[in-house]
Amino acid sequence: MYKIAIAGAGAMGGRIGAYLKQNDEDVVLIDRWQDHIDEINKNGMEIQTETETYTLEIRAMQPEEVKEKFDLIILLTKAMYAEDMLKALKDIGAITESTAILSMMNGLGHADYLSKYVPKSQIFLAVTMWTAGLRGPGQLLLEGKGGIECQRSDGQPDERTERIVQVLDNAGLNAKISDDVFFSIWSKVAVNSVLNPLCTILDKTIGEFGEYEDAREMLTPILKELVAVANARGTNVVFETLLAKIEATYPNEAQGLHHPSMHQDYTNKRLTEIDYLNGQIAKYGDELGIETPTNDLITHLIHQLEMKYA
Amino acid sequence: MYKIAIAGAGAMGGRIGAYLKQNDEDVVLIDRWQDHIDEINKNGMEIQTETETYTLEIRAMQPEEVKEKFDLIILLTKAMYAEDMLKALKDIGAITESTAILSMMNGLGHADYLSKYVPKSQIFLAVTMWTAGLRGPGQLLLEGKGGIECQRSDGQPDERTERIVQVLDNAGLNAKISDDVFFSIWSKVAVNSVLNPLCTILDKTIGEFGEYEDAREMLTPILKELVAVANARGTNVVFETLLAKIEATYPNEAQGLHHPSMHQDYTNKRLTEIDYLNGQIAKYGDELGIETPTNDLITHLIHQLEMKYA
Numbered sequence: 001m002y003k004i005a006i007a008g009a010g011a012m013g014g015r016i017g018a019y020l021k022q023n024d025e026d027v028v029l030i031d032r033w034q035d036h037i038d039e040i041n042k043n044g045m046e047i048q049t050e051t052e053t054y055t056l057e058i059r060a061m062q063p064e065e066v067k068e069k070f071d072l073i074i075l076l077t078k079a080m081y082a083e084d085m086l087k088a089l090k091d092i093g094a095i096t097e098s099t100a101i102l103s104m105m106n107g108l109g110h111a112d113y114l115s116k117y118v119p120k121s122q123i124f125l126a127v128t129m130w131t132a133g134l135r136g137p138g139q140l141l142l143e144g145k146g147g148i149e150c151q152r153s154d155g156q157p158d159e160r161t162e163r164i165v166q167v168l169d170n171a172g173l174n175a176k177i178s179d180d181v182f183f184s185i186w187s188k189v190a191v192n193s194v195l196n197p198l199c200t201i202l203d204k205t206i207g208e209f210g211e212y213e214d215a216r217e218m219l220t221p222i223l224k225e226l227v228a229v230a231n232a233r234g235t236n237v238v239f240e241t242l243l244a245k246i247e248a249t250y251p252n253e254a255q256g257l258h259h260p261s262m263h264q265d266y267t268n269k270r271l272t273e274i275d276y277l278n279g280q281i282a283k284y285g286d287e288l289g290i291e292t293p294t295n296d297l298i299t300h301l302i303h304q305l306e307m308k309y310a
Numbered sequence: 311m312y313k314i315a316i317a318g319a320g321a322m323g324g325r326i327g328a329y330l331k332q333n334d335e336d337v338v339l340i341d342r343w344q345d346h347i348d349e350i351n352k353n354g355m356e357i358q359t360e361t362e363t364y365t366l367e368i369r370a371m372q373p374e375e376v377k378e379k380f381d382l383i384i385l386l387t388k389a390m391y392a393e394d395m396l397k398a399l400k401d402i403g404a405i406t407e408s409t410a411i412l413s414m415m416n417g418l419g420h421a422d423y424l425s426k427y428v429p430k431s432q433i434f435l436a437v438t439m440w441t442a443g444l445r446g447p448g449q450l451l452l453e454g455k456g457g458i459e460c461q462r463s464d465g466q467p468d469e470r471t472e473r474i475v476q477v478l479d480n481a482g483l484n485a486k487i488s489d490d491v492f493f494s495i496w497s498k499v500a501v502n503s504v505l506n507p508l509c510t511i512l513d514k515t516i517g518e519f520g521e522y523e524d525a526r527e528m529l530t531p532i533l534k535e536l537v538a539v540a541n542a543r544g545t546n547v548v549f550e551t552l553l554a555k556i557e558a559t560y561p562n563e564a565q566g567l568h569h570p571s572m573h574q575d576y577t578n579k580r581l582t583e584i585d586y587l588n589g590q591i592a593k594y595g596d597e598l599g600i601e602t603p604t605n606d607l608i609t610h611l612i613h614q615l616e617m618k619y620a
Contacts, residue, residue: 198614202614297604303522
């Protein structure tokens with residue numbers, strides 16, 4: 001039996017876990033939110049889709065309650081809680097030498113700090129284009145379609161990558177092996193590093209941000225710093241492509257009416273993932289001798305804002 | 311008789327005008343705020359100091375109502391309205407070849423656009439360390455002490471500079487001739503270019519901004535860009551001195567409890583003077599081939615915010 005843990009079972013973790021469970025995989029949801037855990041264990045996970053609402057039985061627990069060893073742990077906590085989660089699972093013995101750790105989190109740098117606990121050959125990276133919502137404890141809102149790209153974090157192909165992707169794909173998650181997952185990671189980070197912090201700082205929707213006549217001029221230096229850093233790290237993202245990707249989000253039919261997730265985190269007085277976006281770009285820049293003044297400034301602005309809720 | 315106009319008779323213009331009038335100079339206040347003009351003409355200017363409240367009779371009018379020619383016009387509008395004010399006074403014939411135009415406004419670039427209307431030898435620049443408040447139409451609040459430094463905008467000494475400074479100094483305004491007014495202008499701009507926009511963007515007091523543990527690291531690139539541009543333009547401001555000047559504002563006993571004026575403008579849904587601070591630094595940088603990415607970004611952030619009230 002292939003044993004799977006979803007470590008960080010919020011909206012996205014819930015979606016991945018639910019799809020796997022519905023395909024009869026052995027899945028446990030691991031989270032730190034006790035009300036959510038209790039609700040799932042008592043009444044099951046309530047799942048609302050475009051067409052129906054139903055209940056799915058699935059196990060949920062705190063990491064300290066885990067009594068099994070996993071073949072696959074899918075990390076989907078907020079980035080800043082991933083290390084604590086992995087450490088808790090390692091301490092309790094849930095991770096063996098054959099456990100695959102799959103980070104599906106947004107942002108940069110995850111393989112680096114995770115490799116303090118397991119070798120990079122055991123760490124896998126994925127980018128997901130699925131979205132998901134949580135309406136309350138134990139209540140998932142699943143709309144739209146998505147996909148997943150996955151690769152071992154050291155870039156090497158192996159049978160475990162194939163197994164992981166097959167398990168995900170069989171569950172309807174539209175997964176495939178990537179031969180350059182960092183290209184997808186940096187592409188997603190590009191959009192998030194511009195729109196997440198700027199819409200948060202400005203308290204604007206993506207569309208309102210895009211309405212500014214100098215929006216392109218405004219974001220160009222931020223994006224150019226990112227491209228320079230990504231390229232120096234061997235990922236050949238291209239400025240014009242990323243710019244087009246960002247600008248494609250502005251129309252109302254795209255994401256214009258929405259606030260990015262960082263805006264929601266900030267509004268709800270939660271810490272943001274800025275250190276895994278612009279903050280990590282700036283950190284890589286430091287290491288490489290590439291100047292990143294606008295990413296530095298954005299990181300500081302968000303940290304200054306976070307202080308209000310400290 | 312030496313005829314003086316205060317063009318832009320808000321808080322600071324009111325203070326300068328009142329001091330001159332109290333010293334029996336021939337002073338007229340020129341402004342665009344009709345309620346303010348009407349109140350001053352009907353009931354006089356009410357002046358509240360630390361020790362007393364009294365009323366001063368002084369003339370006030372719109373620029374189009376002016377029927378005299380002036381020896382000295384002290385410009386103290388918000389920066390973005392100065393050109394319109396000067397043009398209106400020129401059109402109505404209030405400016406002759408012997409009129410001295412004295413800009414006492416905050417920010418950079420005033421002599422440049424004013425020289426479209428009068429030669430630079432007729433333009434004088436001053437930096438004031440006075441402060442002033444306006445409690446309502448015709449109601450000045452005058453506290454604290456200050457000083458004024460003044461120089462002809464082309465750097466040349468002349469008798470008119472001496473006359474202007476003497477008139478101001480005789481009125482108790484503690485004025486002196488400067489031999490490098492741009493040094494004082496850039497020094498004041500340094501403080502304003504950091505604290506004004508950042509406290510506006512962050513909705514913080516100066517003290518709250520300073521409480522951030524990485525405040526110095528955050529503002530260093532902004533200030534370094536300013537120093538590079540100022541130095542390239544021949545003004546030898548020094549990074550460490552300006553940094554100390556900024557950090558000296560943080561304590562509560564200094565300005566820690568206050569929001570900078572740009573924050574007040576923005577909160578009151580008025581346009582800000584960003585284009586005469588960070589925006590002008592960026593413009594000079596463009597001309598000089600000096601990169602100013604953080605000043606660019608700050609300028610864009612404030613313009614994005616201003617759009618909310620457009």
